[in-house]
Amino acid sequence: MLTQLEEQARQNAIQQATNTQALAQLTEDVASLTDVVTNAIEIIESDREAFREEIRRIWEYLLKSNGHGGV
Numbered sequence: 001m002l003t004q005l006e007e008q009a010r011q012n013a014i015q016q017a018t019n020t021q022a023l024a025q026l027t028e029d030v031a032s033l034t035d036v037v038t039n040a041i042e043i044i045e046s047d048r049e050a051f052r053e054e055i056r057r058i059w060e061y062l063l064k065s066n067g068h069g070g071v
Helices: 004-069
Strands: none
Touching: none
């Protein structure tokens, strides 16, 4: 009976170490994914702002051209 309990305790310790290692890897993966998503959001925001600025410039150009007998 004692041998069985000792073996179970040994297996539990191995499983706990495996779980701890897996949790550490998962934590690293989540941190990495968070960095990737944050970077993507920053790029998207920058692109969106550049797109809005370009549309504003085009709109202003069209308004000026139309107001001066252009387009």
